[in-house]
Amino acid sequence: MTSAPPAAAPVPPVLDVVGARVTRGGRDLVHDVSLRVGAGEHWALIGPNGAGKTTLLTLCGALGHPTAGTVEVLGRRLGRVELSELRRQIGHVDPRHRMAGDNSVREVVLTGLTGSSDPVPRWSPTDEQEARVVDLVAGVGLSSRLSARWSVLSQGERGRVLIARALVAQPALLLLDEPATGLDVAAREHLLDTVDDLRTAHPEMASVTVTHHLEDLPSSTSHALLLRDGEVVATGTADEVLTSDLVSGAFDHPLVIDRVEGRWTARARRR
Known part of the structure; x- marks a missing residue:
């Protein structure tokens, strides 16, 4: 048996x-x-x-x-x-996220790996981490904004960047x-579509x-x-x-x- x-x-x-x-x-x-x-x-x-x-x-x-x-x-x-x-x-998306510098979209997303508000001095991402940042930024519809500074982003764009930041450490x-x-309304709908995706x-x-x-x-x-x-x-x-x-x-x-x-x-x- x-x-x-x-x-x-x-x-x-x-x-x-x-x-x-x-x-x-x-x-x-x-x-x-x-x-x-x-x-x-x-x-x-x-x-x-x-x-x-x-x-x-x-x-x-x-x-x-x-x-x-x-x-x-x-x-x-x-x-x-x-x-x-x-x-x-743990990935955390908070629209009140603050940083000291006027960082680029790429730099903001990378801080999700270091758990810091701003880039960490003398820390460098691996090629795999860089590629993941590029993929995530594309995934939230912001490939053309990868080098853009935080100060020039709309509130809706910032929200999507923070989603990419939260996901970069694969939480x-x-x-x-x-x-x-x-x-x-339009920015909210774009953000919610991003969350669903x-x-x-x-x-x-x-x-x-x-x-x-x-x-x-x-x-x-x-x-x-x-x-x-x-x-x-x-x-x-x-x-x-x-x-x-x-x-x-x-x-x-x-x-x-x-x-x-x-x-x-x-x-x-x-x-």
């Missing part, structure tokens, strides 16, 4: 936040929040200003520790791992902190996007977590969570949520 092959070991989550609480100045910014993100899942953190979205994203990016609860990023628990090394394995986890901030090109990569505008979510969003006053209102698949009733409760305002051709819209409910 042939014995059955051993069962495959369960795949660990890319991100596992369990009962997290963050307290500052005697006030809980998030309280008893849990979030489990698997490979290839694309989560949205939704909620009004002050709901705790940025605080939770800080934990996801290994930029801070919880006051209580546990946070495991890429299989390593915060508090038991050297953070700077872990952060280099398993990509964090997007309100990536459409400051963009006009990269998720297709990197099917194993997981992502977490923070926003309080449902219109800023790409159609590839698979899951969502609603926050209000630092606590979870709902969590699950995007279609289960992003409903009129649940979003209205999170924002304390009567809203109608629709999804058309994969994208969400929100409008006030007529009384």
Whole structure:
């Protein structure tokens, strides 16, 4: 009799936040929040200003520790791992990214390998890394801007450069902190198309996007977590969570949520 092959070991989550609480100045910014993100899942953190979205994203990016609860990023628990090394394995897109110099697109993308805001003196990329920068810049539609300086880029171009920067180290986890901030409609749509394309090109990569505008979510969003006053209102698949009733409760305002051709819209409910 042939014995059955051993069962495959369960795949660990890319991100596992369990009962997290963050307290500052005697006030809980998030309280008893849990979030489990698997490979290839694309989560949205939704909620009004002050709901705790940025605080939770800080934990996801290994930029801070919880006051209580546990946070495991890429299989390593915060508090038991050297953070700077872990952060280099996480892609982070923040439209408020600052740098000291007026760097070129190529230089900005390369800083994703060094985890620095500006080019590191006496550090040189390999030929393979240079080729990856060229490919990524092409992938976000900016091949002709490879040598352009940051100061001459539009806000939309900067957003796409930051996506390339976040991907250059081939992260398993990509964090997007309100990536459409400051963009006009055309630039926002170009950015979201870029995000959808990269998720297709990197099917194993997981992502977490923070926003309080449902219109800023790409159609590839698979899951969502609603926050209000630092606590979870709902969590699950995007279609289960992003409903009129649940979003209205999170924002304390009567809203109608629709999804058309994969994208969400929100409008006030007529009384």
